Structure formats: structure tokens, C-alpha cells
Amino acid sequence: MKFYNLKENEEQVSYAQAVKQGLGKNQGLFFPKSMPKFDNIEELLALPLVERSVKILHPFVEEDLTEFELTAIVTDAFNFPAVLQPISNERAILELFHGPTLAFKDFGARFMAKCLQAFVAKDAKTTGQQKPLTILTATSGDTGAAVAHAFHGIDNIRVVIMYPKGKISLLQEKMFTTLGGNIETLCVEGDFDDCQALVKNSFNDKELATTVGLNSANSINISRLLAQICYYFEAVAQLSRAKKDLGDIVFSVPSGNFGNLTAGLFAKAMGLPIKRFIAATNLNDTVPRYLETGEWSPNNTVATISNAMDVSNPNNWPRVEHMLQSGIVEVDCVTSVSIDEEQTQSTMIGLSKLGYISEPHAAVAYKALQYSAKEGELGVFLGTAHPAKFKDVVESILGQPIGLPKELADCAGEPILSQEMRSDFSQLRTYLLK
Numbered sequence: 001m002k003f004y005n006l007k008e009n010e011e012q013v014s015y016a017q018a019v020k021q022g023l024g025k026n027q028g029l030f031f032p033k034s035m036p037k038f039d040n041i042e043e044l045l046a047l048p049l050v051e052r053s054v055k056i057l058h059p060f061v062e063e064d065l066t067e068f069e070l071t072a073i074v075t076d077a078f079n080f081p082a083v084l085q086p087i088s089n090e091r092a093i094l095e096l097f098h099g100p101t102l103a104f105k106d107f108g109a110r111f112m113a114k115c116l117q118a119f120v121a122k123d124a125k126t127t128g129q130q131k132p133l134t135i136l137t138a139t140s141g142d143t144g145a146a147v148a149h150a151f152h153g154i155d156n157i158r159v160v161i162m163y164p165k166g167k168i169s170l171l172q173e174k175m176f177t178t179l180g181g182n183i184e185t186l187c188v189e190g191d192f193d194d195c196q197a198l199v200k201n202s203f204n205d206k207e208l209a210t211t212v213g214l215n216s217a218n219s220i221n222i223s224r225l226l227a228q229i230c231y232y233f234e235a236v237a238q239l240s241r242a243k244k245d246l247g248d249i250v251f252s253v254p255s256g257n258f259g260n261l262t263a264g265l266f267a268k269a270m271g272l273p274i275k276r277f278i279a280a281t282n283l284n285d286t287v288p289r290y291l292e293t294g295e296w297s298p299n300n301t302v303a304t305i306s307n308a309m310d311v312s313n314p315n316n317w318p319r320v321e322h323m324l325q326s327g328i329v330e331v332d333c334v335t336s337v338s339i340d341e342e343q344t345q346s347t348m349i350g351l352s353k354l355g356y357i358s359e360p361h362a363a364v365a366y367k368a369l370q371y372s373a374k375e376g377e378l379g380v381f382l383g384t385a386h387p388a389k390f391k392d393v394v395e396s397i398l399g400q401p402i403g404l405p406k407e408l409a410d411c412a413g414e415p416i417l418s419q420e421m422r423s424d425f426s427q428l429r430t431y432l433l434k
Contacts, residue, residue, distance in 0.1 A: 001060055003030040003222060006318055016064040016119045019112065019223045020133075022216040023203050029319055030222045032060060035328060038271040045237040049081070050074050052237070053230040056270070060226055061115075069118060077110035082231045084238040084380070087356055091369065094235045095383040101175055102386035102407055104260065105146035107231060108224035113150035115223050116215070120156065132213040134432065135159040136202055138195035140256060141168045141308035142385055145175035147217040148183045159217075160432065162186045162195040165420065168307055169390050171408050178414035186431070190423035191301040193313055201425045202432065212432050219259025220315050228263030229270070235380055236272055244378055252278040252369035252381040254361040255287065256309035258316035260382065261334070265320060269328050275377065276333045280368035282306045285338035287317065304341060305393050306360035308385065337368040345397050352398050359387040359394055 003018040005011040007028030013021065018030040036059035038044055044052050053074050058067055065073070083095040099106025116133075124130045135157060137147055144161045151159045161176060165187045177185045188195050199216055203209055219225060232251070240246060251274060253261045261279050268274045279287055283302045290296050298312040324331045339347075347363040347370075358366065365381035373379045387394045388404050395401055404412065421427050 001063065002033045004033055005029070006031050006322055014064055015061045015222070019115050019221060020119055020215060022214070022221050027200055027203060029220055029316070031319060031322060032222075035266070035269045036060070037269075041271050041273065042240075044233065045240045049230070049234050050078055052233060053078060056230055056233060057226055065115070065118065073111065073114040073118065077114050077227065078107065078230070080106070082234045084235055084242075085356070085383075087351070087354060087366075090373075090377070091366075091379045091381070092239075093356070093358075093362060093366070093381055093383045094231065096231060097383060097386040099146075100407060101142070101145035101149050102389055102405060103142035103146055104228070104231075104382065104384040105142050105224075106150070108219065108227040108259070109143070109146035109150040109217060111227035112217055112221055112223040113147075113154065116157070117154055130156050132211075133157050133215060134212040135215050135217050136199055136432070137161055137217040138192060138199050139163045139168070139176070140192040140310055141172045142389075143218060144185070145172065148176035148179055148185075151217070152179050152181060152183055154182065158182055158184070158212075160184045160186065162188050162198060162428075164191045164195055165189050167191060167303055167310065169392065171389050171391060171412065173416065174411045174414060175389075175408070177416045177418045178411050180417055185418040186428070187418040187420045188423050189420070191303070192311055193301050194423040196311075196313070196315065198423065198425055198428050202428065205429065208429055208432060218315065219257055219262070225259055225263045225266065225316075225319075228260060229267045232264050232267035232274070233272055236274070239378070239380075246273045248275050248377045249273060250276055250278065250369070250373055250377045250379050252280050252365040252372070252379060254306070254309055254365040254382060254384055255279040255281050255336070256284075256311040256314065258287070258314040258320055260384070262316045262319045262323075265323050265329050265334070268333065269323065276335070278365075278368050278372045279334060279336040280365040280381075281336060281338050282309050282344070282364055283338065283340055284310055284312050286312050287314065288336040288338045291334070291336050304344075304360075305390070306344060306364050308361055309364065335372060337371050339364045339367045343367050348394070348397050357387050357394070357398070357402060358383070359385055359390045361385060
């Protein structure tokens with residue numbers, strides 16, 4: 001299958017090239033030229049996660065990876081579960097934080113790392129030489145850890161992660177700034193959108209991009225999104241096994257850069273029985289306002305307790321809009337709700353009374369589901385990170401201690417290795433070329 005540039009449609013590349021390149025010309029996002037459609041959904045849902053995921057992903061990658069190679073990659077990448085946890089008869093949370101960095105982005109980052117490692121090895125074997133490769137990515141919290149751990153120790157791949165100073169939790173920061181080796185971290189004076197703009201500027205500098213072999217592991221990379229399709233299928237598979245009616249499933253998706261929602265829309269387009277989606281945002285409400293008024297007008301980014309969603313200009317929205325406007329999915333299958341800080345906190349308390357300890361991002365999604373779900377709909381909201389990653393915030397709101405999982409305890413006492421820098425492209429350029 002070919003992938004084309006949404007801005008420059010004549011640019012069409014293979015899956016391998018899309019993964020290695022990240023962005024297309026004029027910062028365009030790659031999109032599959034056709035969408036696989038599965039008629040045998042019940043048979044797919046009956047399969048285990050890895051076997052099902054191979055069948056889902058194979059049509060996208062078959063020109064570049066054999067089924068044997070893809071199976072090895074998926075087996076290695078998805079070596080942890082996605083857990084559907086009931087909250088009530090009509091509501092459940094899909095826990096996506098059982099991977100090595102306790103966040104949903106482990107699915108996409110690990111899959112991308114394994115694919116890229118395979119493609120780099122193939123290129124080296126073909127050409128007899130190893131080209132430089134630099135992964136440059138921005139994080140509002142969880143991407144950094146997932147990417148860092150996925151790529152840590154991989155030969156000939158340098159990873160540079162930028163994050164906004166003082167705007168992610170300390171434990172989030174510790175998970176990716178303490179590794180060293182081929183993982184380099186830059187603490188930027190600014191917000192996530194500033195970090196994202198630096199990534200875009202770097203890709204626009206063709207000399208820089210060519211010299212250092214620039215790539216990005218943000219959800220702008222198509223491999224990240226393809227991996228995330230698989231856990232939507234897994235959620236519906238678990239609902240099916242629980243004998244739930246699959247006719248009116250609604251997913252409430254905590255949304256920052258909108259990669260998670262994009263993957264869900266891919267799953268729906270491929271035949272998964274999802275009625276609709278709720279894009280749940282915090283105070284950074286560009287998309288809810290846009291869907292209401294038709295005017296795209298990002299405000300300055302607002303810092304919230306659901307910091308991984310503190311994004312005012314989401315990179316993946318062009319993919320979402322393309323699917324809605326081109327008829328790949330129904331135009332009315334996406335609504336969006338903005339949840340404020342007080343609502344987030346009261347929802348965390350409410351979930352606690354139901355016996356479930358939630359962090360802020362999942363609480364935003366649950367509150368949006370409460371606002372938007374209709375009678376008879378089966379609502380699933382996504383749990384994107386372990387509550388302990390936001391230990392101070394969760395304990396302060398709930399008034400009770402929560403323990404640290406081993407993954408966090410192991411890095412909590414390690415020194416932060418980051419270098420601070422201004423939100424200045426010339427400074428970043430010099431750093432990347434050093």
C-alpha cells in the first residue's frame with residue numbers, strides 16, 4: 001500500500017518510507033491511499049491480541065514486511081495487555097497503561113521502534129552503509145517516556161526529546177530524562193506547542209534534516225497511529241466476550257494531539273462496530289469550538305492538571321478532518337466536549353467513590369461521556385496513563401496515598417540528565433548538528 005501526503009497529494013511513498021521520513025513535503029501528513037475493510041469482524045474479534053493485530057496491520061505494510069516479519073514485530077511490541085475494566089453496566093474504562101512506561105503510547109512507540117529498526121537494518125544490508133538517523137520528538141508528558149524506552153539502546157539511532165519546562169509531572173519527566181545513552185532530552189522554556197513548532201522548523205530545514213537523518217516519533221508518524229488501531233479492536237473483542245450488545249458503542253477519547261482519535265476513526269472505517277466518538281479535551285478547546293463555529297482559532301495553550309492534553313494546535317486534526325470530509329467515516333460520528341479543572345477534579349472524586357482510582361486525563365474522558373452519552377449507548381473511555389504518574393495531583397485531590405509501581409519506583413531517585421534551552425530554532429539546530 002502507498003501513503004500519500006495530505007498537503008501534496010502527488011507525493012506517494014511506501015510504508016517503510018513513510019515511517020523513515022515521518023512528514024511529507026510542506027509538513028504534510030501521510031495517509032493510506034486505501035482503507036482496508038474487514039467483513040469478518042466476528043472472526044477477528046475471536047482471535048488473541050497479537051494474531052488479530054497482525055491481520056489488521058498486514059494490508060498496510062505488506063509491501064515492506066512479510067507476515068513473518070510483522071508477526072515478530074507485533075509479538076515484541078505488544079507484550080502487555082489492554083484491560084477493559086467495568087465501572088458500571090453501561091460504562092467501562094479501557095486501561096492502556098500496562099506497558100513499560102505505564103501509558104497508552106507504549107503501543108505506538110514500541111511498534112514504530114521495531115519497524116524502524118527493521119527498515120534501517122534492511123537499508124544497511126542493501127547499501128552496505130549505515131545512514132545517520134535522528135529521532136526528534138516533542139512531548140507533553142507520556143510520548144517522551146514511551147519513545148525513550150522503545151528506542152533506548154538501539155544502535156545507530158539517536159533520540160532527541162523536547163519537553164516544556166515545568167509543565168509535566170516530575171515522575172513523567174523522570175521516566176525519560178534519566179536513561180542517557182542514545183536518549184538525549186531538552187527542557188524547553190515554553191509550552192508543548194513551542195516544542196512542536198521547533199520540530200516542524202527542523203523538518204523544514206532540508207539541509208539539517210538530510211545531514212542528521214531527521215525523523216519524528218510523534219503521532220504524526222503513521223506507524224504510531226496504525227499500532228493504536230489495534231487496541232480499539234481489543235476493546236470491542238473484550239466487550240464481545242462479555243456478551244455485551246455491540247450495536248451502540250461510544251468511545252470517549254482524551255484528546256491532545258488527536259492521534260488517539262485518529263486511530264479510532266481508522267478502526268471504524270475498517271469495519272469495527274463503533275457508533276461514534278467523543279473527543280474529550282481540557283481547557284485547550286480548539287476542536288470543540290471549531291466543531292461548533294467552523295472557525296479554527298487556537299488560543300494560547302493553557303496549563304492544566306491533565307497536562308498531556310495541553311495542546312492548542314493538534315497536529316493530527318488534518319487527518320481527522322480528511323476522514324470526515326471525504327466520507328471515510330460519517331461526518332456526524334465525532335463530537336467534542338471541553339472539561340474544566342473543577343469538573344476534572346470532581347469526576348476523579350466521583351470515580352473514587354465508585355471504587356476506581358483515576359488520573360486526570362481519564363477523568364476528562366469520563367466526564368465528557370457523562371455529558372454526551374445517550375440512553376442505551378455502551379460507553380468506553382480510555383485510560384491513557386497510570387494514576388501514579390500523577391501521584392502528587394491524584395493524592396492531593398483524593399486525599400489518599402497511592403503506591404508507586406516498580407517502573408516508576410526504579411527511576412524516581414535517578415538524576416535528571418536534561419539540558420535546558422530556549423524556544424529558539426537556531427539553538428536547537430546547533431545542538432542537533434553537534
